[in-house]
Amino acid sequence: MNSREENLVRSALRRVDPPAGFAERVLARLPAEKSGRKWYAMRGWRLALMPQWAPAAAVLLIAGVVLGSWEAHQIRERKAKAEQAKVELLEALQITSAKIQYTRGRVFRALTAAQNKGGLL
Amino acid sequence: MIQNLVSLALVASGLCVGQQLDLSSLDKLAEKAKESSVITLDQDKIAMASGLLDNGNANAKEIVKGLKGVSVRSFEFAEKGAYSMADVEAIRKQLTAPGWSKVFEVKDGNEMVQMWFFSVKDQGAMALITAEPTELTVVHLTGPADLAALGKLARLAGVSNLPKQLTGEGRNKDKGKTQDDEN
Amino acid sequence: MLAGTEQTGGDLVRLATAGDRDAFATLVRMNQSMVYSLAWNSLRDQATAEELAQDVFMELYKALPSVESPAHVTNWLRRVATHRCIDHVRRERSRPKIALEDVPEPIADESPVSDFLMVEKIRGMTQTLPARARAVLVLRYQEDMEPTEIAGVLGLPVNTVKSQLHRALGLLRTKLQRTVGVEK
Numbered sequence: 001m002n003s004r005e006e007n008l009v010r011s012a013l014r015r016v017d018p019p020a021g022f023a024e025r026v027l028a029r030l031p032a033e034k035s036g037r038k039w040y041a042m043r044g045w046r047l048a049l050m051p052q053w054a055p056a057a058a059v060l061l062i063a064g065v066v067l068g069s070w071e072a073h074q075i076r077e078r079k080a081k082a083e084q085a086k087v088e089l090l091e092a093l094q095i096t097s098a099k100i101q102y103t104r105g106r107v108f109r110a111l112t113a114a115q116n117k118g119g120l121l
Numbered sequence: 122m123i124q125n126l127v128s129l130a131l132v133a134s135g136l137c138v139g140q141q142l143d144l145s146s147l148d149k150l151a152e153k154a155k156e157s158s159v160i161t162l163d164q165d166k167i168a169m170a171s172g173l174l175d176n177g178n179a180n181a182k183e184i185v186k187g188l189k190g191v192s193v194r195s196f197e198f199a200e201k202g203a204y205s206m207a208d209v210e211a212i213r214k215q216l217t218a219p220g221w222s223k224v225f226e227v228k229d230g231n232e233m234v235q236m237w238f239f240s241v242k243d244q245g246a247m248a249l250i251t252a253e254p255t256e257l258t259v260v261h262l263t264g265p266a267d268l269a270a271l272g273k274l275a276r277l278a279g280v281s282n283l284p285k286q287l288t289g290e291g292r293n294k295d296k297g298k299t300q301d302d303e304n
Numbered sequence: 305m306l307a308g309t310e311q312t313g314g315d316l317v318r319l320a321t322a323g324d325r326d327a328f329a330t331l332v333r334m335n336q337s338m339v340y341s342l343a344w345n346s347l348r349d350q351a352t353a354e355e356l357a358q359d360v361f362m363e364l365y366k367a368l369p370s371v372e373s374p375a376h377v378t379n380w381l382r383r384v385a386t387h388r389c390i391d392h393v394r395r396e397r398s399r400p401k402i403a404l405e406d407v408p409e410p411i412a413d414e415s416p417v418s419d420f421l422m423v424e425k426i427r428g429m430t431q432t433l434p435a436r437a438r439a440v441l442v443l444r445y446q447e448d449m450e451p452t453e454i455a456g457v458l459g460l461p462v463n464t465v466k467s468q469l470h471r472a473l474g475l476l477r478t479k480l481q482r483t484v485g486v487e488k
Contacts, residue, residue, distance in 0.1 A: 005476075005477065006445075008422050008423055008426055009426055009441075009445050009473075009476065010445045011423050012423045012424075012426035012427045012430070012445075013345045013426075013427075013430065013441070013442055013445040013446045014341075014446060015337045015338060015341040015446060016337070016340070016341050016344055017336075017337050017340070018336050018337065018340035018353075018354060018357060019350065019354060022332075022336050022340065022354065022357070022358075023329055023332045023333050023336060025354075025358060026329075026332050026336075026358050026361045026362070027325060027328070027329055027332070029358060029362055030325065030328070030362075030365060087350070094424055
């Protein structure tokens with residue numbers, strides 16, 4: 001197999017990315033985590049030592065995390081839509097080129113048939 | 122005078138939308154098909170998709186430059202008779218709108234192929250209908266008038282000698298030679 | 305994941321084994337393209353490829369105590385994914401979706417524009433190969449593996465791999481040379 005043919009095969013079988021969110025879907029299938037008691041396992045004396053601004057800071061932090069998560073979600077949504085559009089576009093191009101080729105074959109057959117009947121110069 | 126202006130406006134507006142085709146009447150065939158592709162991509166989606174095309178899809182990226190819309194309805198059925206010519210007629214009727222012209226048609230028994238082209242000012246479109254006993258495909262591309270992308274697609278499939286208005290490329294006048302031979 | 309600390313590869317596997325989901329997620333992300341591509345190039349069906357790839361990572365999760373390093377994880381995944389693909393292809397007892405003789409030949413055209421269609425045709429032709437030959441071809445050209453490495457993954461003698469590769473390429477070559485034309 002010459003180098004151009006090998007490059008074509010390599011191109012045909014190159015790695016591709018899985019659909020967006022693949023890793024998340026894998027993680028979603030994992031069994032539930034065993035350790036459930038985390039943040040709320042703080043003892044009372046630890047809570048008492050927290051500074052006064054801690055609750056406000058916590059609210060801001062949570063708001064930031066939520067906003068960040070929302071933005072990340074939006075970004076993931078957009079990327080997923082773009083990935084879907086890419087898949088559809090490539091499929092559309094493949095179908096189109098295949099049908100143009102089919103069309104060529106049909107036109108050629110029709111022309112040949114007409115020529116054989118003496119219908120064309 | 123006013124009536125003429127109104128008529129002109131109606132015709133002009135019709136021409137602006139004339140390149141559009143509504144393929145949704147075919148969507149019901151997906152239920153009967155063993156395999157189907159129902160794809161509608163507008164300019165935004167094409168741009169989104171194009172942004173993700175990497176070097177491995179360089180040809181695809183080149184082809185879609187300038188494309189404003191891609192619609193494909195392609196159905197493969199297990200048996201003959203799953204669709205009727207009335208289904209095809211619903212699309213073909215739209216192609217009688219001003220601006221559309223049939224490039225060619227081939228009928229052979231129960232198979233039919235039609236290619237249509239739309240060109241008004243800077244608007245262009247191509248419609249390809251292939252009807253086989255167990256397969257029906259309609260492809261609709263919209264873009265600029267010369268639709269250079271169609272020319273690229275045609276070369277992709279080895280189809281040469283399309284009229285210049287379709288390919289936006291020069292056509293070799295030497296007998297027997299095609300654009301491909303020159304490259 | 306331990307914030308603010310640099311992790312060695314061994315730490316990553318150790319943490320994942322201990323139940324750290326972030327560490328496992330990192331292992332997934334490091335290898336998802338390879339695993340998914342093995343499935344995709346073998347099966348050419350997105351939903352099936354994703355399902356198979358997910359199953360492989362679920363197997364990895366259960367097998368974590370037996371793997372030692374990220375490199376070991378990658379080799380493990382490659383081996384398991386390939387065998388899963390072979391099993392899946394063999395289970396599909398119906399006739400191939402595309403018979404090799406039915407793959408329409410592109411018109412002979414050496415212009416670069418034809419590469420797009422050629423690549424698609426090769427993907428279609430790959431689907432007509434028997435399961436093991438398909439796996440050999442995918443490992444060779446997707447993963448750039450040598451026959452000795454492929455033999456290790458598949459548990460086959462090297463000569464068997466070489467003849468499988470030779471046969472698969474021969475089938476493709478017959479079609480390609482008719483369509484690519486004479487190389488200048």
